[in-house]
Amino acid sequence: MPFRWGIFGTGAISAKFAAGLAAAQDAEVSFIASRTPERAQHFAQQFGIGRAIGGYREAAKAGGVDAVYIATPPSEHAAHALLCLEAGIPVLVEKPFASSAADAARIAETARAHSVFAMEAMWTRFLPAGRALKEKIAARAVGQVRLVAGNFGSSQVPDPNSGMFNPNTGGGALAHLAAYPLSLGQWLFGAPTLVQAIGTIGPTGVDEDAAFQLLYPGGVIGSYFVSARAWAPDAFQVLGSDGMIAVRGSVVRPYGLDIVEEAPLKPEQAQFGLKARLKQHGLVHRIAQVMGRSSRGRGKAHRYHYAGNGYHYEAEEVRACIGKGAVESAIMPLDDSVAVAETVDRIRAAIRGQAAGSGVA
Numbered sequence: 120m121p122f123r124w125g126i127f128g129t130g131a132i133s134a135k136f137a138a139g140l141a142a143a144q145d146a147e148v149s150f151i152a153s154r155t156p157e158r159a160q161h162f163a164q165q166f167g168i169g170r171a172i173g174g175y176r177e178a179a180k181a182g183g184v185d186a187v188y189i190a191t192p193p194s195e196h197a198a199h200a201l202l203c204l205e206a207g208i209p210v211l212v213e214k215p216f217a218s219s220a221a222d223a224a225r226i227a228e229t230a231r232a233h234s235v236f237a238m239e240a241m242w243t244r245f246l247p248a249g250r251a252l253k254e255k256i257a258a259r260a261v262g263q264v265r266l267v268a269g270n271f272g273s274s275q276v277p278d279p280n281s282g283m284f285n286p287n288t289g290g291g292a293l294a295h296l297a298a299y300p301l302s303l304g305q306w307l308f309g310a311p312t313l314v315q316a317i318g319t320i321g322p323t324g325v326d327e328d329a330a331f332q333l334l335y336p337g338g339v340i341g342s343y344f345v346s347a348r349a350w351a352p353d354a355f356q357v358l359g360s361d362g363m364i365a366v367r368g369s370v371v372r373p374y375g376l377d378i379v380e381e382a383p384l385k386p387e388q389a390q391f392g393l394k395a396r397l398k399q400h401g402l403v404h405r406i407a408q409v410m411g412r413s414s415r416g417r418g419k420a421h422r423y424h425y426a427g428n429g430y431h432y433e434a435e436e437v438r439a440c441i442g443k444g445a446v447e448s449a450i451m452p453l454d455d456s457v458a459v460a461e462t463v464d465r466i467r468a469a470i471r472g473q474a475a476g477s478g479v480a
Contacts, residue, residue, distance in 0.1 A: 122438045123149040123183065125208075127175055127199050128190035129162040130282075132213055136188055136240075137166045139430025146434060152178035175199055179206045186211060186437050188240070192282055193289025197222035200237065204229045209236035211437050214298040215463065216456040218289040223460035227453035236441050238433075238448045239456040241302045245432035247423035248366060248373035249303070252357070255364055256307050260378060262361030267308065267335075269300025269343045271370055272351025279323045283347050291325035292318075293463050296345040299370050300355055301459050304343075307357070308335035310458040318470035321348070331466050367420065372429050377418035 124140065126133050126148055133151070140146045148168045153159040156173030163171035172178040175191070179202040186209040189199045197217045203210045204226070216239040217223040230237035243249045256264065273296070277284045284290050304311075311333035318329035327348045333341035344351065353369040360383055367375035425432070433451075440448050447453045 120145075122146045122434075123185045124434070125150045125152065125178060125184040125187040126190065127152050127178065127187055128192075128213075129153045129158045130190060133162070133188070133190040134166070135428060136190065136430050136434075137168075139428045140434060141431075142427025143431035143434050143438075146431070146438070149184045150178060150181065175202060179203050179208065182206065182208060184208065185441065186236070188434075189213060190240075192285075193218045193294050194287065196289075197226055200226045201229055204233055204235045204237060207233065207235055209437065209441055211238055211240050211433065213240045214302070215239075215289070215294050215460065217460055218294065220457060220460040220464045223457045227447075227457055230446055230453065234446055236437065236446055237453060238437060238440070238451050239302075240433055241298070241451050241456075242430055242433045243299060243303060243371060243373070244306055244450050245436055246373060246425050246429055248368075248375055248425070251376060251421065251423050252303075252364065252366065252373075253307065255376065255378070256357060259359075260362070261357065261359030261364055261380065262383075264308070264339050264357055264359045266358040267304055267339060267341045267356070268358070269303065269341075269355040269370055270345065270351045271296045271299055271353055272344070272346035272349050274350045275347050277321055277323060277327070277348065284321065284323045284325055284327075286324040290323070291327070291467075292345045292347040293326050293329055293467055296347065297329065297331075297343065297463060297466070298459065300343050300345075301462055302455070303355055303370070304333065304335070304341050305455050305459050305462070308337065308339045308341070311335050311341065311462055314462060314465040314469065316466040316469040317473055318466075320471065320474045326467060326470055329466060329470060331469075333462070363418070365418065367422070372425070374424050375420060375422040377420055379418040 137148050150170035150172055151159050151162045151168045152172040152175055159171035159173055187203045188211045190213045191199055193215050196212050200210045200212050313334035316331035318326050321327040328346040330344040355370040356365040362380040365377045366373035
């Protein structure tokens with residue numbers, strides 16, 4: 120029997136999830152729900168879904184599914200997750216898990232109290248490259264990790280009616296973009312013990328740019344920036360004593376890793392070793408400039424391609440966890456989602472405090 124999904128929301132992310140299920144093993148979308156019957160019916164026709172339901176409360180009551188994917192605006196995630204959990208329906212909640220740490224905690228507490236599965240849809244953790252990154256760090260592939268860096272930016276016109284810029288629906292660069300590098304950092308190094316941040320608040324009232332530094336347990340420093348108004352490389356790098364690991368492709372959907380392995384230099388090697396002397400030869404510099412290469416170590420590409428559009432990996436995790444009676448995923452545990460929401464709250468508070476102090480807010 121196929122695993123039956125219900126979907127809350129008819130936006131672009133719902134369309135990606137529905138399309139991604141084509142690569143999943145024996146899965147189908149049983150219903151699509153929206154605020155209005157018209158929107159639900161239109162989506163159902165586009166994807167060949169049998170049931171279109173107008174109203175989320177009605178959809179939760181209708182049931183008939185094994186899990187619901189919640190892809191409504193972030194401001195509605197907690198309310199819609201609780202509707203399903205209290206009805207005994209497992210949920211996969213699109214990132215951000217909730218618009219505040221308090222709401223994230225409510226989802227986690229309700230799932231545990233009712234013994235019903237819940238998970239944040241942070242699909243990057245489930246992609247082959249994401250899993251490989253976790254394994255490489257655990258195996259100390261680049262020695263002792265000292266720094267982690269991530270950024271995600273997209274230059275967009277600030278339309279107050281769009282989800283990114285509407286404060287009433289949970290807009291902002293932190294909610295829509297920062298979740299990716301923050302969740303990866305949390306997964307790899309734990310909850311930060313120190314948070315520092317600066318940023319800008321746009322005319323619609325949401326955070327449009329943010330730069331933040333975190334200190335993780337064990338002394339790992341995190342440095343990140345995200346923006347809804349500026350283009351930025353879509354990158355994530357882990358920097359260690361013996362090299363560096365960088366994701367290939369987007370931090371959202373990596374398809375491989377670039378790994379540079381280079382042992383630490385001893386003082387005499389850095390100053391007088393053969394490698395150090397060669398790096399200062401004029402011919403070496405000229406070749407590097409012509410070839411467009413750095414004098415630093417070169418990375419080796421490791422490919423970890425994903426199937427389909429990549430969304431089915433998180434869906435299959437939900438199915439596997441429910442099949443064994445788990446209330447949460449070991450890869451994307453509820454405590455991680457709550458901790459990331461707490462970090463976002465702290466970053467947002469710092470930015471708003473800075474803006475208020477400067478007279479901008």
